[in-house]
Amino acid sequence: MNNKKVPEGTIxxxxxYLREITELVKLNIHTISSAELGERTxxxxxxxxxxxGYFGQFGVSGAGYNTQELKxxxxxxxxxxxxxxxxxxxxxxxxxxxxxxxxFKERGLDIVAAxxxxxxxxxxxxxxxxxxxxxxxxxVIQQKKVSIGIIAVPAKEAQGVTDxxxxxxxxxILNFAPTSLNVPDNVKVKDVxxxxxxETLSYFLVNKKAQYA
Amino acid sequence: MNNKKVPEGTIxxxxxYLREITELVKLNIHTISSAELGERTxxxxxxxxxxxGYFGQFGVSGAGYNTQELKxxxxxxxxxxxxxxxxxxxxxxxxxxxxxxxxFKERGLDIVAAxxxxxxxxxxxxxxxxxxxxxxxxxVIQQKKVSIGIIAVPAKEAQGVTDxxxxxxxxxILNFAPTSLNVPDNVKVKDVxxxxxxETLSYFLVNKKAQYA
DNA sequence: GTATGTGAACTATTTCACAGCT
DNA sequence: AGCTGTGAAATAGTTCACATAC
Numbered sequence: 422m423n424n425k426k427v428p429e430g431t432i433x434x435x436x437x438y439l440r441e442i443t444e445l446v447k448l449n450i451h452t453i454s455s456a457e458l459g460e461r462t463x464x465x466x467x468x469x470x471x472x473x474g475y476f477g478q479f480g481v482s483g484a485g486y487n488t489q490e491l492k493x494x495x496x497x498x499x500x501x502x503x504x505x506x507x508x509x510x511x512x513x514x515x516x517x518x519x520x521x522x523x524x525f526k527e528r529g530l531d532i533v534a535a536x537x538x539x540x541x542x543x544x545x546x547x548x549x550x551x552x553x554x555x556x557x558x559x560x561v562i563q564q565k566k567v568s569i570g571i572i573a574v575p576a577k578e579a580q581g582v583t584d585x586x587x588x589x590x591x592x593x594i595l596n597f598a599p600t601s602l603n604v605p606d607n608v609k610v611k612d613v614x615x616x617x618x619x620e621t622l623s624y625f626l627v628n629k630k631a632q633y634a
Numbered sequence: 635m636n637n638k639k640v641p642e643g644t645i646x647x648x649x650x651y652l653r654e655i656t657e658l659v660k661l662n663i664h665t666i667s668s669a670e671l672g673e674r675t676x677x678x679x680x681x682x683x684x685x686x687g688y689f690g691q692f693g694v695s696g697a698g699y700n701t702q703e704l705k706x707x708x709x710x711x712x713x714x715x716x717x718x719x720x721x722x723x724x725x726x727x728x729x730x731x732x733x734x735x736x737x738f739k740e741r742g743l744d745i746v747a748a749x750x751x752x753x754x755x756x757x758x759x760x761x762x763x764x765x766x767x768x769x770x771x772x773x774v775i776q777q778k779k780v781s782i783g784i785i786a787v788p789a790k791e792a793q794g795v796t797d798x799x800x801x802x803x804x805x806x807i808l809n810f811a812p813t814s815l816n817v818p819d820n821v822k823v824k825d826v827x828x829x830x831x832x833e834t835l836s837y838f839l840v841n842k843k844a845q846y847a
Numbered sequence: 848g849t850a851t852g853t854g855a856a857c858t859a860t861t862t863c864a865c866a867g868c869t
Numbered sequence: 870a871g872c873t874g875t876g877a878a879a880t881a882g883t884t885c886a887c888a889t890a891c
Contacts (some may be wrong), residue, residue: 426881427836428727428881428882428883430880430882430883432834432837433830435888436830436833437814440812454849454850454851455850455851456679456850459870462814463814463816465851465883465884467883467884467885468883470775470850470851470852470853471845471852471853471884473851473852474851474852474853478851478852479851480850480851480852481850481851481891482728482849482850482851482852482889483848483849483850483851483891484849484851484889484891485849485850485851488853498837498840499691499833499836499837500836500837500839500840500841501833501836503739505836505839507832514730514731514734514735515731516733517727518728518730518731518733519828519887521727522727522728522828522829524812524828524829525829525832527829528833529833529836530829530830530832530833530836536649548881548883557647561774568839569832569835569836569839571832572836591642592838592839593835593836593838593839594832595835595864596833599653599737600650600653601675601676603651603676609835609838611673611831611834611835613825613826613828613831614871615735615737615883616734616735616737616738616740616741616743617646617649617650618808618824618826619720619741619743619784619808620649620712620714620741620742620743620825621642621646621648621649621824622712622782622806622807622808622822623713623714623718623742623743623782624645624712624780625804625805625806625807625822626710626713626718626805627713629711635890639859641860643860643861644860662866666873667873668870668872668873669872678861678862679872680861680862680863680864681862683872683873683874683875684860684862684874684875686873686874687873687874687875687887691873693872693873693875694868694869694872695867695868695869695871695872695873695874696868696869696870696872696873696875697869697871697873698871698872698873699873713879746868818862838874843850
């Protein structure tokens with residue numbers, strides 16, 4: 422184990438490895454080489470070894486990696502051996518999709534509250550969550566010990582909501598609003614801008630000759 | 635204008651600049667410096683200039699950039715002076731959210747079709763789009779000249795759908811399924827894995843001391 | 848023989864810093 | 870004087886290649 426800074430890309434790929442390894446364990450495959458794991462994840466063998474190397478030595482020379490051991494180790498590293506409480510702010514289409522998305526719980530991410538400033542959306546029930554008015558946010562965030570906030574409100578409301586969350590000690594924010602949020606250094610923001618992802622693709626269509634012009 | 639390869643991050647940031655510039659034009663602000671634009675987008679002045687420099691010389695020494703001119707130039711570069719046809723495969727919660735998301739049309743991305751293999755979802759009407767059975771996909775993709783596909787199906791169906799789209803000449807795919815897609819080199823895939831984004835955040839909570847442990 | 852772990856080489860990207868234009 | 874545009878320097882990230890371990 423070294424303690425050099427881990428590239429963000431590595432962290433994201435470790436989740437990919439874990440997903441694949443979990444699959445392998447289910448299939449009763451006990452051992453895998455970096456080359457095979459790379460094959461399955463569309464990454465190079467060197468990349469796999471280098472990424473894992475940031476966190477320790479998990480392999481056996483000449484043999485590869487024990488899938489069960491690697492799974493356990495990666496889950497520990499990634500904090501997946503425990504659950505995190507998540508709150509969604511904004512209960513429009515996207516917020517609703519997130520609330521009903523089954524993938525989160527499976528991965529240790531419990532959505533425990535949802536908020537909206539629009540009174541027509543307050544009271545809407547999705548799964549076991551009821552949308553609450555924005556005024557309730559401070560109380561509920563603290564009471565439910567929320568550590569991750571998801572921003573799914575329009576761009577112009579995003580900074581205000583962010584400020585509330587930050588003040589309440591929420592350390593990580595997933596931002597779906599198409600705007601750049603200002604936060605202190607100790608808060609981590611991850612931007613997911615769906616339109617921008619698509620727009621970026623359209624750039625490739627313009628520049629690499631498209632099939633349909 | 636040089637013709638060196640443009641980093642992917644630059645392309646993504648150009649959209650951020652364009653968004654900000656569009657705002658400035660609306661506010662009747664005619665000129666902006668790289669420093670101010672950087673301030674507004676949480677990026678450095680050097681980054682702004684370098685990014686723009688990949689596409690040409692838009693500024694005036696000593697003065698900055700003319701917002702209207704820059705807006706027009708960036709829209710041209712990014713292919714935003716025309717519209718692209720998009721198809722969504724998978725009409726679950728996420729697919730439905732995408733279908734009703736107003737942000738796409740505004741940005742020249744027309745969702746023109748939606749498909750699902752589940753007969754219970756076929757026929758569902760969202761906005762002006764009716765969900766069609768997967769069997770219709772080949773015919774409709776060609777007829778409507780779709781150039782961007784969005785994959786919002788479960789992981790195990792994703793590769794099959796991708797293969798269909800690729801065979802039909804769709805050049806860009808936005809993939810929401812939590813799996814690695816195999817595509818030929820001339821097809822561009824962008825992965826957006828919502829769970830992984832959240833999971834990545836949980837890693838930061840584990841590693842930077844969290845507020846709520 | 849086979850596959851890991853890791854420095855070293857390479858490549859990509861960002862930041863610096865300043866010459867040159869207005 | 871102020872700010873762009875851009876080589877050069879610095880930093881980050883990926884790939885190579887091989888000594889080492891089993």
